[in-house]
Amino acid sequence: MYVAVKGGEAAIANAHALLADRRRGDRAVPALRIDQIVEQLGLAVDRAMGEGSLYDKELAALALVQARGDLIEAIFLVRAYRTTLPRFGYSQPIETGEMLIERRISATFKDLPGGQMLGPTFDYTHRLLDPSIVDGAVPEPVTREADTAQAPRVTDMLGRQGLMEPDGETDPDREVGDLTREPLDFPLDRDLRLQALARGDEGFLLALGYSTQRGYGRSHPFVGEIRIGEVDVEFDVPELGFTVNLGRVRVTECQMVNQFKGSAKVPPQFTRGYGLVFGQAERKAMAMSLVDRALRAREFGEDIVAPAQDEEFVISHSDNVQATGFVEHLKLPHYVDFQAELDLIRRMRADHDAAEMQEAAE
Amino acid sequence: MQTATSIDNAARKAALDALAAAPARALAEFWDRYADKPAHSKVRGPEVGLVMVRGRAGGGGAPFNLGEATVSRASVRIETGEVGHGYCLGRDLAKAEAIAVIDALWQQNADAIEAQIIAPLRALADAADQKRREESAATKVDFFTMVRGDN
Numbered sequence: 001m002y003v004a005v006k007g008g009e010a011a012i013a014n015a016h017a018l019l020a021d022r023r024r025g026d027r028a029v030p031a032l033r034i035d036q037i038v039e040q041l042g043l044a045v046d047r048a049m050g051e052g053s054l055y056d057k058e059l060a061a062l063a064l065v066q067a068r069g070d071l072i073e074a075i076f077l078v079r080a081y082r083t084t085l086p087r088f089g090y091s092q093p094i095e096t097g098e099m100l101i102e103r104r105i106s107a108t109f110k111d112l113p114g115g116q117m118l119g120p121t122f123d124y125t126h127r128l129l130d131p132s133i134v135d136g137a138v139p140e141p142v143t144r145e146a147d148t149a150q151a152p153r154v155t156d157m158l159g160r161q162g163l164m165e166p167d168g169e170t171d172p173d174r175e176v177g178d179l180t181r182e183p184l185d186f187p188l189d190r191d192l193r194l195q196a197l198a199r200g201d202e203g204f205l206l207a208l209g210y211s212t213q214r215g216y217g218r219s220h221p222f223v224g225e226i227r228i229g230e231v232d233v234e235f236d237v238p239e240l241g242f243t244v245n246l247g248r249v250r251v252t253e254c255q256m257v258n259q260f261k262g263s264a265k266v267p268p269q270f271t272r273g274y275g276l277v278f279g280q281a282e283r284k285a286m287a288m289s290l291v292d293r294a295l296r297a298r299e300f301g302e303d304i305v306a307p308a309q310d311e312e313f314v315i316s317h318s319d320n321v322q323a324t325g326f327v328e329h330l331k332l333p334h335y336v337d338f339q340a341e342l343d344l345i346r347r348m349r350a351d352h353d354a355a356e357m358q359e360a361a362e
Numbered sequence: 363m364q365t366a367t368s369i370d371n372a373a374r375k376a377a378l379d380a381l382a383a384a385p386a387r388a389l390a391e392f393w394d395r396y397a398d399k400p401a402h403s404k405v406r407g408p409e410v411g412l413v414m415v416r417g418r419a420g421g422g423g424a425p426f427n428l429g430e431a432t433v434s435r436a437s438v439r440i441e442t443g444e445v446g447h448g449y450c451l452g453r454d455l456a457k458a459e460a461i462a463v464i465d466a467l468w469q470q471n472a473d474a475i476e477a478q479i480i481a482p483l484r485a486l487a488d489a490a491d492q493k494r495r496e497e498s499a500a501t502k503v504d505f506f507t508m509v510r511g512d513n
Binding site: 054096118144155169178179192195245249251274 | 371374375378379382383409410411412413414415416417418419420421422423424425426427428429430431432433435437447449450451452453491492493494495496497498499500501502503505
């Protein structure tokens with residue numbers, strides 16, 4: 001328990017003024033503009049949007065500046081902002097098969113219809129710091145004639161041969177869970193898990209995904225496909241009586257293909273984990289797909305032996321805004337609590353001393 | 363069989379899609395150039411809100427809530443009585459209102475709106491998409507197999 005304590009108003013106001021000063025830094029250095037952050041720190045913006053669970057690049061960029069680059073603080077700011085806005089409704093599910101693809105790779109098939117496109121990747125760079133990027137001129141990217149054919153999702157191709165677990169039937173009458181509307185009630189259905197994972201902390205999910213590779217809930221994963229690009233957001237507008245396309249959002253999708261599951265009725269099939277994240281966020285999408293697959297243990301009748309398979313553990317601790325709130329609240333005044341603890345330890349020590357004196361006397 | 367209304371709706375949707383997808387600057391440019399702008403009154407908004415964007419498990423399975431996006435919307439009535447609606451991603455009230463006015467005008471004079479605003483916006487969007495496709499295509503991997511010699 002902590003009780004309200006008065007005092008410190010002037011200290012708080014001055015601390016915030018000092019924060020503003022340090023955030024701005026040396027006035028001789030030009031202040032950052034939002035468009036510079038959107039354009040040049042795009043992946044930080046994407047992460048703030050993804051874990052902030054709000055697609056708006058300018059807002060995420062503003063949050064990053066306001067938070068002095070502290071990502072979790074920025075995510076917190078984005079989450080707080082969204083609570084100030086009304087909800088117009090739910091979009092139609094995005095169609096990742098019709099993405100305007102910027103990157104698409106598969107570790108399982110070399111020759112894919114539509115091909116493998118590396119896109120703007122850090123892969124195969126030498127990871128050597130390059131001071132010349134700061135003011136070096138950048139040439140226009142190379143172009144090449146593009147295929148007009150749509151690139152099908154890799155998992156759909158294997159699915160047609162029956163080798164891959166299908167996406168599953170959709171019950172149109174079933175309400176889609178929304179953790180922003182009602183508190184989580186374990187055990188969860190996969191829709192709520194995917195929502196929680198999509199906004200979950202990248203570091204936490206990365207560590208859990210890594211743990212499955214190291215033997216804690218092994219699932220023999222292969223990247224069936226990663227695709228990054230823009231998809232349309234279709235929204236049913238009641239006053240029009242039809243859907244309109246609100247515009248496009250960039251997403252990263254990862255299809256993780258895992259070892260087999262079969263039964264007396266169904267021959268063995270590859271199983272799958274799924275990752276879908278706002279923005280260009282490949283590491284996060286991969287980690288999400290590993291953890292999604294691990295959390296399907298119950299569904300596949302697998303023994304739950306590892307942390308990554310423990311739904312309540314994973315989902316209860318994946319949200320970095322909740323986590324930071326509870327960890328950081330420890331620094332708020334707990335004077336009364338601590339006073340009680342002090343009284344207790346003094347009494348215990350007095351009892352201890354009394355017992356020792358008694359013993360010495362005997 | 364397609365009814366007249368469903369054809370109209372499809373064309374109106376296509377126009378609204380092109381308007382929402384357009385960069386604000388391009389839309390403002392073509393709209394500024396449009397000569398006969400009607401007086402209009404606001405029916406609702408313009409206002410900013412959220413749409414929860416959905417994905418599907420596995421890409422094609424049961425829907426789930428991926429995360430929200432900011433959306434601007436506006437409804438207006440132009441002087442000739444048509445009511446128009448504007449929706450677009452982001453927090454751009456002026457853009458949503460312009461879309462709503464253009465949507466109202468479209469119902470009255472679709473040909474002029476298509477020719478002077480929608481078609482040029484679509485051409486810009488197609489060119490931008492094509493450029494992006496070609497940039498991505500340049501990063502396509504051309505696999506080849508090394509043939510091992512006899513000795």
